[in-house]
Amino acid sequence: MSEMAPFVREGRKIVLYVGGFILPDGTASAQRCLGVATLMRSLGFEVVMLGKLSPQPPSKGGTCQTVIQAFQCYDIRQPFWGKSYGSYVHSSHSLEDVLEHIGAHRVHSIIAYNYPARALAKLLRICRRHDIAPVAECTEWYGWEGLNPIRNLQRMTAAYWRAMVLAPKAGNIILTSRYLVKAYPAANVLVLPFVVNGSDPKWLTPARALGRTRVRFVYAGSPGAGLSKDKINYAVQAFACHKREGYDFALEIVGITEQQYLSARPQDRSLLRELASVITFHGRVSHTDALALLRSADFSVFFRDPNRVASVGFPTKYAEAVSCGVPTITNPTSDLPIFIQDGRNGLLARGHDEADIIHVLERALRMSPQDLQNMKSAVAADNPFHYERWQVQAARFMEACEAS
Structure with a gap:
């Protein structure tokens, strides 16, 4: 055209x-x-x-x-x-x-x-x-x-x-x-x-190495006042539960420093100490660097209240993750259920409270390397954006x- x-x-x-x-x-x-x-x-x-x-x-x-x-x-x-x-x-x-x-x-x-x-x-x-x-x-x-x-x-x-x-x-x-x-x-x-222009090289992501056992999760964004926008504190609490259960993973948080997180959630200081070996805060980085971190991930993670604010908008972080060939773990808001086929090209939590987030993250952690590669291949094969x-x-x- x-x-x-x-x-x-x-x-x-x-x-x-x-x-x-x-x-x-x-x-x-x-x-x-x-x-x-x-x-x-x-x-x-x-x-x-x-x-x-x-x-x-x-x-x-x-x-x-x-x-x-x-x-x-x-x-x-x-x-x-x-x-x-x-x-x-x-x-x-x-x-x-x-x-x-x-x-x-x-x-x-x-x-x-x-x-x-x-x-x-x-x-x-x-x-x-x-x-x-x-x-x-x-x-x-x-x-x-x-x-x-x-x-x-x-x-x-x-x-x-x-x-x-x-x-x-x-x-x-x-x-x-x-x-x-x-x-x-x-x-x-x-x-x-x-x-997006799906042929732009910035979206191209190498296939996951099947020998890698540690599952990598990335949150990249602006979490909002009090971390309320993307429920990142709920995710941190859920990951702490899974670390106690012996799961091996890495969590990269892009867009906020550890100090900024603790300024909003001082009560989570002990949780962050507990996660010190698996969590990394990158603070604000360039868009290019944020995409590089996203491309290295197995999952993009965020959760939102299903209110009018979330329903009117559409999460840029989801579209960018898909364009990088990275599955997303989230809950149903906006028109996301149109695009995410639960278990095939991403994972949808039943809701957005702590129990729902713990459950959906455990589903990701229990996936075999081959199942995870199949999910990433399904995302990479079809960019609806x-x-x-x-x-x-x-x-x-x-x-x-x-x-x-």
Whole structure:
């Protein structure tokens, strides 16, 4: 589908992708958006990205434009020098300047990734003015996190306004799971969990050596305030139980240091001492290093509460593990049961409490080397997130896109 698709309106072949993602791999959202951009390019579109090129705003004379994976990219906080820009959370100036630069008459659609609600309202007006199709990409729902009530209420209110008020006005919506589909009966909706370029060498993982007896588990991610997001403390407690029973394994925790873990869970200090010979904390590492650790694993591990936050989103860590050919151990949330066939290409816990986690981890520890190799081969043989698998659905969605 690399040639010009028939649904690209004459002269309008650009998709402008906007959001707070940190390119190229500073956030999980950047990984997702680059995958979606690759998918859109495969349909015949030219994709221009307006995000963040670094965690901090560009310093005077620094980089505000670059090319990443052959996509022209601008920094949403300072796309051009010589002008002063307000925060993109409230202001549309950077968006309007990039539109003027690339030619608004050439833009087919603007995909707004989890865009701040006030800015999204302005984006919709800009799209109407220029006859551009707005696409609201809603992949998150915020729950209560931490101890700041004002911040929590602001985030939750903004998430509701974006997803339930502004997204229907856009009329074109990308979701990561089926959870909210029924909320948009009149909209043009694409459910797109995650997409990658499956042929990228970073996803290629060597086969497991059959002589290796120690089973390697990896958790890689941001565990959230109080370690609540991915239940990593439940997993640590379960692994401690299995170590007492004599099982041989290694647990790699990527994204948090031991001290950060203990700051959230000081009561687990004795557990970590008990696991000292089998557990390694790596702290925050580059995305490249995180993938290298993941590729060396037998299983990726995480567990989540089956609440609205988990149901609206789709775990990037699962899509990345599959793309590396690594089975995942988790519990049913979001659309994961569509992709995980328990016992064939991963393991699903019955629930998310400590007893369920102990049980599912024991299933993994009791697998023979050959059974484990068969499971890893099943994962490697079928990557449901390779972008070519989503071209038909995405083409249908883009064909139905209309200006608001």
